[in-house]
Amino acid sequence: MENRKILDALPDDLTTTYFSDSFFYKKGAMSTWIWNIAAENAIDELKIDILNKKVLPEEVEIEAVLAYLPRLKNIIDATLEKEKLPSECIQEAVFHIKVFQEDPHLKCTAILTDNTGRKHIGNKFSYNVYEAHFKHFNLKSDTDMDWASEGENQLNTSEWFGALLRYFASFGKKSFNSFYNQRELKKNAIIGNLFQIVLVVLFFYFLYQYSQS
Structure with a gap:
């Protein structure tokens, strides 16, 4: 019998990995990049499509935000293989992110949808922004x-x-x-x-x- 319980833990694994120090990109963590580019474009909500490497709204789709999405897909694939689940088991993997500009931080929830239509919803994680000034992150x-x-x-x-x-x-x-x-x-x-x-x-x-x- 296929063990799909592991999929309930996978959303949190993806979130904590994406916002961890190991995914530090050039001059900032993912939370800092996302908060700053969202603030510059007056955006308070966004969605990151992990499997298709897309970000909505498109104004937030920059290199830094996309850089580590392939590694997250690798985590999904490795988990499915380890649990002997079909490779097409996960149909959608999305980060839903809310940006708070007054007290700079963001909150993220990962939601995975499997091939039975069931949604595996992760916990809501909050991440502080330690550098709320996007000019510091030019890549010259x-x-x-x-x-x-x-x-x-x-x-x-x-x-x-x-x-x-x-x-x-x-x-x-x-x-x-x-x-x-x-x-x-x-x-x-x-x-x-x-x-x-x-x-x-x-x-x-x-x-x-x-x-x-």
Whole structure:
């Protein structure tokens, strides 16, 4: 008798594998890539079709998101072979992902449909986003620098300082990611720039006072 109970555990295996550190792509984890590209396109829900290597909406279908889908299919095939189930047993394997932009994180549920029409629904897993700033994930070479990129680095520093100051001002009542995310970048940049200007002014003031003593 075919043992299909293993299929009930397979959705969770696929989810935890896809969002694990072993599937880190170039400069970010899958949760970070997905959250950032979704935020850039104002998308709060998406679907990843593992077997057909498709992502809907298409705006989220980028190389980073697709890169490890063949390995997930290999996991499915290996599981079916081990359990002596037919190769066509799994007809559909899909990640349903909800993106939360206020407190950057996402939630994912994997659903597999077998050839009897039965759906094997996994648990809902939540993943934090540790870098809510898509500009950090451009794929240019680290040695490919120009004045524009240097300017971006300065802006990124201001945004980080601004978010950090706001986080400390809240006495830790909110998570750092609630300040350092796509929607708060402009506000963070303004505060961060003002902070750096104040530091420079204070530096020259104390330098002047020291020279007069």
